[in-house]
Amino acid sequence: MTKYDFDRVLDRRNTHSYKWDQAEKLFGSKDILPLWVADMDFESPPAVKETLVRRAEHGIYGYCVPSGSYIESITGWFQRRHDWEISKEWIAQSPGIVTTLSLAVELFSEPGAEVILQSPVYYPFYDVIKMNDRKVADNPLILRNGRYEMDYEQLEGLMKGGAKLLLLCSPHNPGGRVWEREELLRLGELCLQYGVIVVSDEIHCDLALPGHKHIPFASLSKELSDITLMALAPTKTFNLPGIHSSFIVASNPEIKRKFETRIKALSLHMASFFAQDAVEAAYNEGAEWLDELITYIDGNIGYTISYLAEHLPQVKPMKPEATYLLWIDCRELGLNGAGLKKLMYEEAGVAFNEGSVYGSEGEGYLRINMACPRSILQKALERFCAAAAAYPAQ
Ligand SMILES: Cc1ncc(COP(=O)(O)O)c(C=O)c1O
Structure with missing residues (x-):
């Protein structure tokens, strides 16, 4: 017996829906x-809807601070779901993953520098590189036996050529690859060898399908965690993308400090009145x-x-x-x-x-x-x- 009715058709027209109203x-x-x-x-999830309704009923929609319980809902979720211990000091807020990717390109590469991506990939990966006046260093995925694999030789070539930043999409969109431990370790070894910072977009991390297990890149080792900025969000998992809530996890204090300073400079650090409670409900009860x-x-x-x-x-x-x-x-x-x-x-x-x-x-x-x-x-x-x-x- 299932508890939730995913067969139910809900009319999304006339809700300002990006998908349905255009x-x-x-x-x-x-x-x-x-x-x-x-x-x-x-x-x-029902707990998210109930929380938002309760929140809306208050009627005063003032400025908010991030709450301790919100941060704990994040650390608890990744511990339970991904066997990954995150220290709360590693977390900083961001309005969205693409914002994080763009800021990371700006902060961790120089104008004109090459930034690595692995095509085909979610198209804003190109935008955040090009619109920040960097160059796309493409490491096209290899199609082998009907699924994508990374091309490590070509990747090493790009790193030897001077690329110092890599945008990883894990799991990969499109194609839906869940990168395996050995694949991630091999990628990580190259990054360590050539001094490359990894920005790992793991927005689809909770959506591994039966038989597959997602491994957070930063959970592989302390060494790899310290060269990584994890871009995370509950928005794909629980269907909250219109609520704009995301965060980064960076165990390297320098990476975290640079990111947080820039987020503050842009005044993007305030907690949203609705988002953090929705996220907390989703992670704790979803x-x-x-x-x-x-x-x-x-x-x-x-x-x-x-x-x-x-x-x-x-x-x-x-x-x-x-x-x-x-x-x-x-x-x-x-x-x-x-x-x-x-x-x-x-x-x-x-x-x-x-x-x-x-x-x-x-x-x-x-x-x-x-x-x-x-x-x-x-x-x-x-x-x-x-x-x-x-x-x-x-
Ligand atoms: C890989 C990937 N990253 C980021 C996003 C969008 O993230 P956000 O809405 O938080 O900017 C998507 C949405 O489809 C995605 O597939």
Whole structure:
């Protein structure tokens, strides 16, 4: 028996939803089913909603300080869920992961310097490097036996060439790799050898799928922890991204001090009236909900993989090890980026993410958000497969 009803369809239209209320503006029709931007069409855990309602009822929305119990909810969660002991002195606040990535690029590399990423990757990784006037040093992932692996030789070459900062995406988006201990250690050894600082974006850390275990990069060893800035948030896990709450963990006091000083200089350090209580409720009371969510998402992924195998065998989904995002190789459809967009928006009436935004390796791929009730997913897949079958290759 399950306790939470992830099949329930909630109407998100007219809620200023980035995903649901922009269909006409972005894709040309309000009837488009949006399975793109990475938030979920599920309610957050009940404890979060109850806490927010209680908080809103107070009626005075003044300035807030971070509370001790909020910090303890973070340390407790990572200890219970990831076997990782975080000292509360290592934690500093940030409004969001992308803000953290951008500040880290600014603080820990010089203008014009190379910053490493591993493509295809979540597209703001490129933006935070380029918009801070740094250069992207790309270490493209290798596609081997249907899953991505890191290219250590090329990585070492980039480090030898002088790159001193690496943006790690762990688990990886898109593709959903949960990096294994040996892979992370090998990456870490290179970083130690060449004096590279690691910024590890682990926003998807709680969404490892059955059979996979996420390992926080900084939990590998003290040495690695001390060269790492961990960018963390409960926002993907518990569907709170509109609440803007994130934090960093840095055991190296110099990294933490630099980051916190910059956050204060930008006046981004004040606790949000709503966020910290929501986060505390989620971390303290959301574990059971999360376990059921993961089972549901895993079911959606299995359903989609079977559906595609039966109805559109030319496309090849990459079975994710984490995240609610399914990365699909559609190259056999013979369509370029514009063709895939036309197929989705004009012919099928669905909006998935078009792969090339994650880097040139993503050309011909689509990314589908699996975090929606099965009935919505089913409708989107029916529409997409029927349209693709009738659509001529270019
Ligand atoms: C890897 C990754 N990092 C960061 C974010 C966004 O984080 P934030 O909204 O806290 O800036 C996302 C959202 O999809 C993501 O997939």
